[in-house]
Amino acid sequence: MTSQKKSKTNAKTGKTKKSFEKEIAILKAKLPGVLKKVKKGTAVMTQEVEKAFEKMKPGIKLVAKESERQAKIGALKIQILGTTNKINRLLSELGKKLYTLINKKRVEVTDSTVKELTEKIKELEQENKKIGKKLEKI
Known part of the structure; x- marks a missing residue:
């Protein structure tokens, strides 16, 4: 084998x-x-x-x-x-x-641009006061 x-x-x-x-x-x-x-x-x-x-x-x-x-x-x-x-x-x-x-x-302001800017600022301050009053009511 x-x-x-x-x-x-x-x-x-x-x-x-x-x-x-x-x-x-x-x-x-x-x-x-x-x-x-x-x-x-x-x-x-x-x-x-x-x-x-x-x-x-x-x-x-x-x-x-x-x-x-x-x-x-x-x-x-x-x-x-x-x-x-x-x-x-x-x-x-x-x-x-x-x-x-x-x-x-x-x-004393004599310049027209300064006067205009001053008026615009006053207007924006008034707007802020109004918004502030609305805010107080909330």
């Missing part, structure tokens, strides 16, 4: 151990050539990347310079905005003081 061993096959791939070993041996034989090609390809790719970077350098410098310029412009515009806000607050204070003096008859 001769005993024959059946080779086991992998359930997922349907391949035997010997066929796997054969494929591994083939891959091992091909590996040095593949690695050589990969190294060569990597070197070529590195050179290409360096060339591309060299071509991009002037553009990168230009973008950096323009970014710096825009940042300076932005900072100066913020300073202008801050100063303008201070001016507007002072004008508002001046206007309030002038309006108070006009109402107390301590300043």
